[in-house]
Amino acid sequence: MYHVYLLSDATGETVERVARAALTQFKDVDVRLRRVGQIRNREDILKALDEVDRLPGIIFYTLVNTELAQFVRNECEARQLEAVDLITPLLFKLAEFLEMRPQKLPGLQYEMNSEYYRRMEAVDFTVKQDDGQEPRNLHKADIVLIGVSRSSKTPLSMYLAHKGYKVANVPIIQGIDPPPELEEVEPERVVGLIIDTQRLVDIRSARLRNLRQSPRGSYADYRQVEEELAYCRRFYRAHPAWLVIDVTNKSVEESAAEILSRLHGDIRHD
Amino acid sequence: MYHVYLLSDATGETVERVARAALTQFKDVDVRLRRVGQIRNREDILKALDEVDRLPGIIFYTLVNTELAQFVRNECEARQLEAVDLITPLLFKLAEFLEMRPQKLPGLQYEMNSEYYRRMEAVDFTVKQDDGQEPRNLHKADIVLIGVSRSSKTPLSMYLAHKGYKVANVPIIQGIDPPPELEEVEPERVVGLIIDTQRLVDIRSARLRNLRQSPRGSYADYRQVEEELAYCRRFYRAHPAWLVIDVTNKSVEESAAEILSRLHGDIRHD
Incomplete structure (x- = not known):
């Protein structure tokens, strides 16, 4: 050693x-x-x-x-x-x-300067908005992440928050309308996450095993997940101004870098 | 430039x-x-x-x-x-x-290896436990942070989560008993945060200004805050096995480094 x-x-x-x-x-x-x-x-x-x-x-x-x-x-x-x-x-x-x-x-x-406090405030804000908890605050977010369950919304939100961005995330659930406030957010702040079907099935199955639940339900069923993702993509397509990011096989750090570079241009201006 | x-x-x-x-x-x-x-x-x-x-x-x-x-x-x-x-x-x-x-x-x-997934799981866990939300999960946390309002529990929890620790935080509120589950947590996992009275008054006043609320209530009143912190210290003293960390004028990164070094010894073993 x-x-x-x-x-x-x-x-x-x-x-x-x-x-x-x-x-x-x-x-x-x-x-x-x-x-x-x-x-x-x-x-x-x-x-x-x-x-x-x-x-x-x-x-x-x-x-x-x-x-x-x-x-x-x-x-x-x-x-x-x-x-x-x-x-x-x-x-x-x-x-x-x-x-x-x-x-x-x-x-x-x-040093605990204004930039430090801005980052801490972003973390506070982001924790409180997790999983669509306070739709009335969506308009205050710098970035609104949307995506189906287990598309890494939470860790990605928290990672961006540490970098000083106020992030809200909203789950996309087939059959349940997203909060109306989402439509009111400036579209250039919204990022839709997409992920490969088999990858998501694997992630969800692993999660169910962790929770000691049967992986047999619709949550991790290939057909169901495929349909869910198709619904998700249709929803994104109806909002062409939203940025869509494929997170398949990307770490949170890599997805975050891609989001920031796509939102702010190829060479980032800090 | x-x-x-x-x-x-x-x-x-x-x-x-x-x-x-x-x-x-x-x-x-x-x-x-x-x-x-x-x-x-x-x-x-x-x-x-x-x-x-x-x-x-x-x-x-x-x-x-x-x-x-x-x-x-x-x-x-x-x-x-x-x-x-x-x-x-x-x-x-x-x-x-x-x-x-x-x-x-x-x-x-x-690389999305087991260590990566452990970190992501820690972030997920920690977000869900913020502000004493799920006391029944306290025993699953690697670290339980406790402290009064605005003693940096949330950003500190999230920072430690990014490093792979499952963290739960529980607010200490004078006159309200902490959840009984706290007493059942192994004491070497509990970290009590303490902060200087004037510093906390300043932080809370700034917060009230941000929220456009009057700073006149008891939340940011020196006498009240002093009493609240005295209560908090008494509560910590009744649990001598808990680690107590003074976060006054320390950034979250510095407090986290101190917590990990105090919990794991002076030279850290990763």
Whole structure:
């Protein structure tokens, strides 16, 4: 088993994300991530490195204070530990590009500024609107996701909410009219989700097994699901201005990226 | 205004996250991020670089295919564009450390494996339990967050859910008994949130202003809030095995990191 240490002066979120992205490129490898956050001085560093001495592994680190980053580099050299600095080269490049000195203050990405509160409000809003709960708020949503049961409306809504979008989601159920408020939403805010029939049958069957219910009912029956999806597509076609996204075999992150890129143009303007 | 281009062979989430972390170190700088995802061949690269030629800026890129990464490097040199490769150095270091070759397949971090489905299920679960909605499910939660209104229970729950934890949150309301199921939850799963009185008064007043309601009621009154928090602390003290976390002036990401580190030990074992 390999140990990968993630040293950070803040939460360690960023370094963990990068490490995970890189590690997925190595197949079937048994890696344990060990995250050490809130590193603010040399003592914290020495304590973490002592741990690495005991259980050797590779170190990835993000310390915006360049003196502390240098200290890690020197210490690792002296101890013959392998370490990769993920942030200093970037800060140097940006300093040159922006013709400006970095602040070197840890945790700035977690500053609770207006953008932070906007994101938190979006999460609050989105949780409350889940599954068509408050149709009267549909007009307040930045994005309204619609789709049949198990087309990933909820996780997709929450993922977009974390990015600062107020999302409402409304289930499409054959034989039940969607709330009239849906027709009043500006069509460029509505995203219809579509998914392959067999894929949806598989997802629903798995769900029924999880809930320890029989997969024999109409919920996961191929014919019924096919009919349901045909109904759904007809409903979308009657609203040609809605964006329709196929989520088959796409992760929530990938579907979200596609939605935002299609809604905001190919190159995104933040 | 400066342009920062984020080129990726997948969603561009990782490169955006790193770029944002680095950029927060530069104060009051007017930067526009332009994300280009799903880059899979030389044509995609040329198209993106043409865009940079038109509106010059710095390029950050994550392409796990080393030949494509090399192509970006060469093209940028020829066009005299500034570009930073965020993933290749990491892949080389890891290849050496793990004594293994990387797969070089884009998007692997979005593979829909069992871990992915576990995370999605956690999000589904957590949305449904928000605000004490289904006390009968408390025993199924990995973490039960409790706290007074506006102590960030909902965004914190959703953030932890994205990391794969099933979270339930239960409001603590003076004069109303919490659901009896709370007492039955293993105490090492319960996390009580606490927050500074003035901070909470500010947050609640802002909320009332947002809702265009008068801030004069007891909800945001200092004395009342103080009493409410005193009640909350007494309730926590009666359950000494519960973890209590002060969320004052902490972002949700920081509170989550603290909770996970306190629940799982100083160095986290994933």
